[in-house]
Amino acid sequence: MAALASNAQMLTRQCHSNYKKEQFWRKESLNWEKKCGSFVKVYSDKLGRSQIEKVWRLKAFWSNVSRPETVEMEPINDVDELDAVLSHARNLSQPIIIDWMASWCRKCIYLKPKLEKLAAEYDNKAKFYYVDVNKVPQTLVKRGNISKMPTIQLWKEDEMKEEVIGGHKGWLVIEEVRELINKYV
Secondary structure, eight states, X not given: OOOOOSSHHHHHHXXXXXXXXXXXXXXXXXXXXXXXXXXXXXXXXXXOHHHHHHHOEEEEOOOOTTSOSOOOOXXXXXXXXXXXXXXXXXXXXXXXXXXXXXXXXXXXXXXXXHXXXXXXXXXXXXEEEEEETTTSOHHHHHHHTOOSSSEEEEEXXXXXXXXXXXXSOHHHHHHHHHHHHHXXX
């Protein structure tokens, strides 16, 4: 059953009415994952058929809401901020990812939300930053040795270790960045 419901009660009511039509006392029909999407039947084998109907309850599978789905990347605006970020990362001994992008670059704009989702996966293991090359001094761009956009660099211990130049498909870039992070985490 695929249903879009405005609230959980409507979805629960629909699942309940579908479930009532089934023979709920048979073990084969107790598999709610197939019958009702995101709900599961919780029951006790010790109870009889008539008591199971009274005691059953639904339990929703929700995603882990304690972890954010995206983490907004912080901007770096000048060389002093870059030095501060690098020294803080050195103290924590974690890598940082810097997305060198431009506001006019379509691939850069497309990649940024994907990198923010990746940042949520590595929330405590790596920090993600971005630099808009049109809004910063050129000394910062030269320090990163940037020639193409978008360029995603991994920095650790005050030096650039590896980079991915993102001229190809977005999902490939994200996989390459994931591999980089896994090397250095």
